[in-house]
Amino acid sequence: MALHLLCLVLITSVILQTVTSSTFKSIYLVTVSSEVVGGTTEKLCAQVHQVTEPLSLKVSMEMEGGSSTILLEAAVTKDFYRCTSFQVPTVKTDSVATVHVSIKGRKDEMSKKTKILIKPKRFLTIFQTDKPVYKPGQTVKFRIVSLDASFLSFNQMYETVELQDPNSNRIAQWLNQSTVSGILDLSHPMSAEATQGSYIITAWNEKGEQTSQNFDIKEYVLPKYEVKVHLPQTITILDNQATLRVCGKYTYGKPVLGSVTMKVCRNAIQHHWLYGTSNICELYIMKTDKTGCATQIIDVTRFALNYSSFDDFEVETEMEEYGTGVILKGSGKASFTNVIVTVCFEDVPQAYKPGIAYEGKIKVTGPVSTPIPNEPVYLFLRNSGTSENWTLTTDSKGIASFSLDTSLWSSESVSLSARYQKVREDYPYMHGVRRPGYKSAYHFARKFYSKSNSFVKIMQGEGKFSCEKDGIVLARYIIQGEELMKGQKTLNFFYLVSRR
Structure with a gap:
């Protein structure tokens, strides 16, 4: 099995498709989000590598009803890379679309398809009154805020907004009210004889979806x-x-x-x-x-x-x-x-790759999740019947980082445990009496399967990446010599960086 392409992807929701054949020497890769929202704009990226003859590339999306849209179409004569934006069809319920990719040469043709989920656009309506309790005779002021799934304001019309008293009588109504910059401000003066109790405001949008908010009217005296x-x-x-x-x-x-x-x-x-x-x-x-x-x-x-x-x-x-x-x-x-200390693993992979460092963190916290700094924590490893242990020290945030050499790991799975006490204190059991608890952490990592025994791993970055600034991402890899084609002296790595 020849290794033609390695792709480093920094977002789990992206689907990668690569295809090669024994007669078709070119390879291609297309990335698209596996879950998208109807009515939004998404991005699709395509790459063709090792082009030896003129090729035609076509990417299309087919809906369940049979309608099809071409997302990308290009003639390829050399190494090719392009990203394009497309409008996701609007849907009312969860729908599945099929993305078709085909690449044609003079004689051969390759194709691939995958399914993506299109979810309807979600909106959030928030009510806010200027106070939770009013006295009879006061004016009730309230605001309706419309947000999309990204918590950005958007404008919509509410066909009906009504106010009901505690006896379910409608005492006020507003029709066809539209938000401005996502906000709709309304008010209603209450009579001095207003019934005391719980009132409810309800709004219906153009889709018939309703949202409600309660407030109370009662006579009250503020405490001194x-x-x-x-x-x-x-x-x-x-x-x-x-x-x-x-x-x-x-x-x-x-x-x-x-x-x-x-x-x-x-x-x-x-x-x-x-x-x-x-x-x-x-x-x-x-x-x-x-x-x-x-x-x-x-x-x-x-x-x-x-x-x-x-x-x-x-x-x-x-x-x-x-x-x-x-x-x-x-x-x-x-x-x-009775829980004095809690130890837990953070950022530990579910699988290990032989020869590539296995890295993770141990977090040590007190009774109310406060970090415990500058304290020893003990890491234990069991691998193929052998045991190892290390003493680590937490930093100011109660975190102890570790990096383990996996070169000699051979079992299908290894077990890790972390303890605050290297040797557990033995508290005798007494009925009805709580003993101090020091919660340990346990983790199992399976051996990552690779037929070729070649591996690549993106290392955990330090902190968050900032916009408009360079960020460094480290990748470690092991490539077996037999994976290279005859006469091949270099190996190309391709990567895709995406954000949400």
């Missing part, structure tokens, strides 16, 4: 100030302390001075077969400082952290304003976890 409870998102069973903070602020932003009563509980999980377990609660009395906050460091070991018969950590507070006696309440919740 608000109370917020700040506590850790997660508390682990190895923690000893946790800092809780209760803050009060007036609606105009100034801090509230007053006293705070805080009740901290870990409620028992009640089962019909389990009796006698009581909630664990502690009461704290505090005063706000000049910032309007009261801070308390609590001893969380008093809340049976490692016992599974208790629920999450709940806080209820009351703040009383000095001078007025106005009391407002606040609450908060924090979860408990």
Whole structure:
């Protein structure tokens, strides 16, 4: 099997088709997206290589109904490369089209076909009211925004927009309203006797598709100030302390001075077969400082952290304003976890190619997915009954990168594991008691099949590529000598770079 063409493709949705024959020395390649959206513009690229005689190239697309469109037609007399844009037919439902490619010489002809999926154009309609709750007599202002699948604004007409009250009575209607730059602004004054409850706005576009949005009308009095409870998102069973903070602020932003009563509980999980377990609660009395906050460091070991018969950590507070006696309440919740560290693999290939470095990353995070920097992590490899291990160190983002030599890998699959602890600590089992968890990562990589034992691999780039700037992409390859034709001294690599 002679190796005539290697193509490096940087987008998985592109289909590659190459054809050669024993009598037809030229080869060609056509790329087109395997999934496209109706009504949009797509790009098709074609290449012909090793041209030894005049050729004619034709690429066409046939719809399920039988209609056909020529996408590219050219006479080829030398090495050829061209990209062309084409309009994807508009469809109402998912449709399949067939792309036909043919190339003709004086005597021989080659052809190939492949199917692509055409999806109907999707649109997104967003409602936004100027506030979620109105008082009777206020004017309801709302906006309808139309976006396409790329989140770009587009104009469309809404045949009907209506407003219904809580009793499903239509109280307002707008007909044939068009967006401007994708936006339609409407408003409706509510009467002072408007029924309190939930109202609904519904819009129908020209296709009959509808979108709705609710808002409420009710009499309400804004609170004089608000109370917020700040506590850790997660508390682990190895923690000893946790800092809780209760803050009060007036609606105009100034801090509230007053006293705070805080009740901290870990409620028992009640089962019909389990009796006698009581909630664990502690009461704290505090005063706000000049910032309007009261801070308390609590001893969380008093809340049976490692016992599974208790629920999450709940806080209820009351703040009383000095001078007025106005009391407002606040609450908060924090979860408990026994997972101390989580290790996972990132950017690891599903297959390895013998002779080409196997590269990947190990990510180490804490209980709330925060990266753990500058810590050792251990990588283990099993290959054909043999074992190897390496000690890596995480960077500031909790990432440890690795590159493994695959020259001696011979088994059909290898197993990788990564652990935070090189030797697992043995915590004795006790009923109802949670043990600290250090989640390890596991990955299996199969040997990449290549009849010729030739390989090419695009290496992972560093970060994201920026527009209008050069980017470096590295490719590693192994080409067996017998793959070259007799007398061939050079090997051409072709690549296609695409973006979405």
